[in-house]
Amino acid sequence: MRVEIWTDIACPWCYVGKARFDKALEAFPHRDQVEVVHRSFELDPSLAKGDIQPVISMLTKKYGMSEAQAQAGEENLGAQAAAEGLEYRTRGRDNGNTFDMHRLLHLAKEQGRQDELIQILYRANFAEERSVFSEGDERLVELAVEAGLDAADVRKVLTDPTAYADEVRADEREAAELGANGVPFFVLDRKYGVSGAQPAEVFAQALTQAWGERPPLKLLDDGAAGGADACGPDGCAVPQH
Template identity: 85%
Template sequence: MRVEIWSDIACPWCYVGKARFEKALEAFPHRDGVEVVHRSFELDPGRAKDDIQPVITMLTRKYGMSDAQARAGEENLGAQAAAEGLEYRTSGRDHGNTFDMHRLLHFARERGRQDELIQILYRANFAEERSVFTEGAERLTDLAVEAGLDADEVRTVLADPAAYADEVRADEREAAELGATGVPFFVLDRKYGVSGAQPAEVFAQALTRAWDDRPQLKLVADDDAQAAEACGPDGCAVPQP
């Protein structure tokens, strides 16, 4: 079974939602049969790469919040994150364009390190003092290397704006086609969707339902037909005269 998660590194609820989903997945009896794929969704795709603002400033300008409302919202998010065992800096964080991070996540998927990289990017953005936006490619390279990726390959990807750009845009188009208007957005076997950072119990119910509803293979044969010869782990059937 495949679970696809549309998310953005700049999205605090994606950070929290990933932890809640993983709590449900860890307790799921068929977790070894679940493939998790992270998909791209930019909350601010039109933002210029050099347009970096404090999170509080972004919230007041984009959503019309007062400074007090924005700070209270960050404090609430910090409490929600802490309840999931996550670190969260409620002040002093930056907000910026995440397109390069999404390109790197597609590269990381090819190398089998996608989940490691997205968790490191979340931690760097929400828990660490150093900004993932102001320090440029070298900061992203360091984080990618921590996730197990090759530094030279990462630099090559970041130096080419077209590298994995089509994959990011394809994910975003697909999200729109599926009806996702915000993230996190979870799709289970292209059959069930879960929107938002739901409690772990909701994810557990969704996993169970999707697993139970997997299509079961039905063999087609005449009612009176005998089993035909075949090969298996113990060898092949011996033809009978």
């Protein structure tokens, strides 16, 4: 079974939602047969690469709220994160363009390190004092190397703005086609969608339902003509002459 998750590194509910989903997946009996794929979604694709500002300032401008309201929202998110065992800096974080991070996540996917990288990027953005936005490309290289990627490969992607750009845009178009206008957005076997950072119990129920409704395997010969020779629990059939 495949689970696709549309997220953005700048999205705090994606950070919390991943922890809740991971908790449900860890307890899922068939977890070893579940493939998780992270898809790209930018909360603000209009941001230029150098457009960096404090999170509180961004929230007040974008949503028309007061600084006190924005800070209260951050405190609430900090409490939600703590309940999932996550660290969350409620003050001093900044916000910026995440396109390069999404491109690196596609590189990581090719190398089987996507989940490692997204977890490290979340931690760096929400829990650490150093910025993933203002320190330049070398900060992203450092984090990608921590996830198991080769530094030269990462620098090559970051210096080529076209590398994996089509993949990111394709993910974003697909999100729109699926009706996702916010993240996190979870799609299970292209049959069920779960929107938002739902409780782990909701994810557990969705995994169970999606797994139980998978169509049974249908053999093409359906047993016609006795089928071909094969081996089974009782051994291998030996042709009799």
